[in-house]
Amino acid sequence: MSETILVLGASGQIGNELTQRLRVLYGNNNVIASDIREGNNQMMSSGPFELIDATDKETILKVIKKYNVSQVYLLAAMLSATAEKFPQKAWDLNMNSLLAVLDLAKEKHIKQVYWPSSIAVFGPTTPKENTPQKTIMEPSTVYGISKLSGEFWCNYYHKKYGVDVRSLRYPGIISWKTKPGGGTTDYAVDIYFKAIEDGNYECFLSENTRLPMMYMNDAVEATIKIMQAKPKDVKIRSAYNLAAIDFTPKEIALEIKKHIPNFTITYKPDFRQEIADSWPSSINDNDAKQDWNWNPKFDLESMTEDIISNLKAE
Numbered sequence: 085m086s087e088t089i090l091v092l093g094a095s096g097q098i099g100n101e102l103t104q105r106l107r108v109l110y111g112n113n114n115v116i117a118s119d120i121r122e123g124n125n126q127m128m129s130s131g132p133f134e135l136i137d138a139t140d141k142e143t144i145l146k147v148i149k150k151y152n153v154s155q156v157y158l159l160a161a162m163l164s165a166t167a168e169k170f171p172q173k174a175w176d177l178n179m180n181s182l183l184a185v186l187d188l189a190k191e192k193h194i195k196q197v198y199w200p201s202s203i204a205v206f207g208p209t210t211p212k213e214n215t216p217q218k219t220i221m222e223p224s225t226v227y228g229i230s231k232l233s234g235e236f237w238c239n240y241y242h243k244k245y246g247v248d249v250r251s252l253r254y255p256g257i258i259s260w261k262t263k264p265g266g267g268t269t270d271y272a273v274d275i276y277f278k279a280i281e282d283g284n285y286e287c288f289l290s291e292n293t294r295l296p297m298m299y300m301n302d303a304v305e306a307t308i309k310i311m312q313a314k315p316k317d318v319k320i321r322s323a324y325n326l327a328a329i330d331f332t333p334k335e336i337a338l339e340i341k342k343h344i345p346n347f348t349i350t351y352k353p354d355f356r357q358e359i360a361d362s363w364p365s366s367i368n369d370n371d372a373k374q375d376w377n378w379n380p381k382f383d384l385e386s387m388t389e390d391i392i393s394n395l396k397a398e
């Protein structure tokens with residue numbers, strides 16, 4: 085595989101693990117990590133790193149030219165909960181970074197773009213269960229509005245200028261190597277850390293709030309899979325629905341209890357409850373399965389086992 089890849093937002097939750105996996109697949113020196121802040125030791129020492137503000141098109145272009153970059157993965161974004169506090173900043177970051185990268189592809193500086201969408205494109209009027217690819221989409225959060233607008237832009241640049249852009253609607257992504265920041269689904273990451281450190285967790289969502297989720301390993305796998313798919317197989321150029329598991333805070337707590345019997349959970353819903361209530365509880369991803377053979381590997385049980393054994397070993 086001979087690609088040179090630039091990852092924007094490589095120090096974040098998904099960017100970090102995606103960069104490490106891409107370095108294994110494409111060679112350390114062919115994957116340039118970048119972020120507005122430095123990454124962890126492993127990222128900084130395993131391959132090239134550049135400080136980049138993802139909205140700064142000129143700097144992105146300089147780095148593309150410096151390394152002869154062919155693909156950009158744009159992972160920089162402000163997530164749902166933080167975006168409600170800083171709506172203008174969220175809009176500026178989420179939109180300007182995408183338009184900068186799409187323009188660079190339109191101007192033929194790069195061949196391929198990955199940009200993540202989210203289940204946040206759906207809203208309170210969307211069918212909640214087994215949410216289809218095509219359905220009512222009336223997001224009620226700033227983050228959701230920016231992601232839905234981004235999807236339209238991706239589709240537009242593909243149809244109008246032939247830009248090869250690919251996108252997935254991520255559910256909540258659960259990881260143990262890097263923590264997320266500012267999302268509504270973050271509770272499902274925090275809970276594991278608190279279970280190991282303190283034996284208890286105060287959840288900011290109510291016990292029966294069901295949300296679509298996915299283990300990081302599957303998310304990284306899906307991202308690379310859609311980028312490696314033949315262009316003709318990527319039939320949807322807005323963003324694909326993507327699913328793996330769905331559960332409630334009560335259900336994940338019960339699963340953790342199998343490993344840490346004294347673990348306790350309490351519930352104190354805050355402003356994030358309203359965001360969670362506006363999102364689907366499960367997603368239909370048949371298009372991704374049919375078009376490019378998507379298939380998740382982890383369920384709640386195997387994910388919990390993997391996370392807890394890794395956290396205990398740390």
Ligand code: AKB
Pocket residue numbers: 163164165201202203204227254255256257266267268269270
């Ligand atoms: C968030 O909670 O904001 C994100 C997402 C679902 O896109 N994890």
